[in-house]
Amino acid sequence: xxxxxxxxxxxxxxxxxxxxxxxxxxxxxxxxxxxxxxxxxxxxxxxxxxxxxxxxxxxxxxxxxxxxxxxxxxxxxxxxxxxxxxxxxxxxxxxxxxxxxxxxxxxxxxxxxxxxxxxxxxxxxxxxxxxxxxxxxxxxxxxxxxxxxxxxxxxxxxxxxxxxxxxxxxxxxxxxxxxxxxxxxxxxxxxxxxxxxxxxxxxxxxxxxxxxxxxx
Amino acid sequence: xxxxxxxxxxxxxxxxxxxxxxxxxxxxxxxxxxxxxxxxxxxxxxxxxxxxxxxxxxxxxxxxxxxxxxxxxxxxxxxxxxxxxxxxxxxxxxxxxxxxxxxxxxxxxxxxxxxxxxxxxxxxxxxxxxxxxxxxxxxxxxxxxxxxxxxxxxxxxxxxxxxxxxxxxxxxxxxxxxxxxxxxxxxxxxxxxxxxxxxxxxxxxxxxxxxxxxxx
Numbered sequence: 001x002x003x004x005x006x007x008x009x010x011x012x013x014x015x016x017x018x019x020x021x022x023x024x025x026x027x028x029x030x031x032x033x034x035x036x037x038x039x040x041x042x043x044x045x046x047x048x049x050x051x052x053x054x055x056x057x058x059x060x061x062x063x064x065x066x067x068x069x070x071x072x073x074x075x076x077x078x079x080x081x082x083x084x085x086x087x088x089x090x091x092x093x094x095x096x097x098x099x100x101x102x103x104x105x106x107x108x109x110x111x112x113x114x115x116x117x118x119x120x121x122x123x124x125x126x127x128x129x130x131x132x133x134x135x136x137x138x139x140x141x142x143x144x145x146x147x148x149x150x151x152x153x154x155x156x157x158x159x160x161x162x163x164x165x166x167x168x169x170x171x172x173x174x175x176x177x178x179x180x181x182x183x184x185x186x187x188x189x190x191x192x193x194x195x196x197x198x199x200x201x202x203x204x205x206x207x208x209x210x211x212x213x214x215x216x
Numbered sequence: 217x218x219x220x221x222x223x224x225x226x227x228x229x230x231x232x233x234x235x236x237x238x239x240x241x242x243x244x245x246x247x248x249x250x251x252x253x254x255x256x257x258x259x260x261x262x263x264x265x266x267x268x269x270x271x272x273x274x275x276x277x278x279x280x281x282x283x284x285x286x287x288x289x290x291x292x293x294x295x296x297x298x299x300x301x302x303x304x305x306x307x308x309x310x311x312x313x314x315x316x317x318x319x320x321x322x323x324x325x326x327x328x329x330x331x332x333x334x335x336x337x338x339x340x341x342x343x344x345x346x347x348x349x350x351x352x353x354x355x356x357x358x359x360x361x362x363x364x365x366x367x368x369x370x371x372x373x374x375x376x377x378x379x380x381x382x383x384x385x386x387x388x389x390x391x392x393x394x395x396x397x398x399x400x401x402x403x404x405x406x407x408x409x410x411x412x413x414x415x416x417x418x419x420x421x422x423x424x425x426x427x428x429x430x431x432x
Contacts, residue, residue: 048357048361049315049319049353049354049357050357051319057304059304060304061308061364061365063308064311065310065315065318067310067318068306068307068308068310068311069307069311071306071307072303072306072307075306075307087288087292088273088275088276088279088288090287090288090291091279091284091287091288091291092276092279092284094283094284095279095281095285098281098283098284098317098318099265099281101317101318102281102283102314102317102321103265105318106318106319106320106322106323107323107328115346115349119345119349120336120338120342126336129335130331133335134328138265141265144264148264148277149277
């Protein structure tokens with residue numbers, strides 16, 4: 001399988017963690033996000049949406065969208081499972097992931113930040129305020145749910161890492177890139193710390209990838 | 217099951233279509249989105265994220281996030297299926313839904329529009345331009361994929377309506393609310409038309425719900 005991504009992309013990070021947790025061999029195909037290679041003709045032929053990551057599984061067009069790719073990986077390589085086996089557990093894990101994937105992360109991506117600065121003339125403080133406005137409520141909701149929910153333990157759901165942890169970790173890292181203060185979210189930070197102790201998460205970190213700087 | 221939603225909410229519409237397709241009986245619990253009831257204490261106790269919809273299935277906290285709820289409904293009420301049975305098919309359908317759920321719809325929701333007008337001072341034209349910028353690329357990508365993909369037929373995937381159609385239809389309706397011109401997206405419009413011929417979609421339309429106006 002060929003895995004197209006970039007060190008800076010948090011959606012790429014999510015799939016990288018899943019690949020690591022499953023112990024799958026993939027051929028890494030770097031796409032230069034900062035050089036806008038993802039917007040070029042070559043990558044368009046791989047993913048018409050022009051977003052990272054994509055996974056070419058050797059059968060038809062490459063897969064894209066991090067959540068769809070991770071669920072595919074989980075279907076094809078069932079051990080260790082990234083979702084609970086019961087429908088209710090699945091729904092709770094998917095909902096946590098979607099709080100981040102659908103309601104928060106899309107507000108902080110480069111094309112949105114570029115529109116804010118280039119079209120609306122926001123300065124760095126304005127962008128920071130925007131990101132804070134749309135990143136913090138999602139993580140605060142996760143904190144509340146993870147604190148109240150008896151199904152959460154070492155990780156978002158039980159004592160094994162899964163889909164929700166992957167999305168939560170990607171958002172904690174993203175919030176860190178933008179200096180958001182997460183000190184009032186101890187449950188989120190504890191789960192992120194538990195994830196970070198696992199090699200699958202640690203070695204997937206954006207700043208551990210080839211070409212990445214040591215800090216942002 | 218108790219289904220919390222509002223006529224104007226496109227995420228509520230998605231779940232309403234799934235409920236209709238499955239022929240499930242639910243108790244509808246209207247939450248007044250326009251009166252900000254979703255931000256109050258009562259609804260917070262149902263969904264701490266304060267977003268619509270939510271589905272109380274009578275076991276633990278209510279479910280939320282439209283995609284997680286729809287997959288739960290599909291798990292619990294398998295007929296007719298809303299996803300293909302094979303992992304690759306599932307991934308393609310989920311990816312189409314995520315293009316809308318994760319990369320486009322979150323940019324047009326009330327809290328974002330309110331920030332644009334109240335904090336950044338955009339006028340109606342500015343908001344319209346913003347929405348056009350973030351709605352059209354998602355639908356254009358869907359058009360390209362649905363035109364190129366041999367697995368798309370009457371609907372997004374094959375000849376039965378499913379998860380991707382539900383999300384596509386919600387976004388076509390949303391684009392219509394903001395007068396986006398979809399005339400160059402014939403495949404998207406054709407699939408939306410095919411969906412609209414089905415009672416499950418037609419009677420779920422936001423403007424067909426109690427309390428809704430006849431047009432926006």
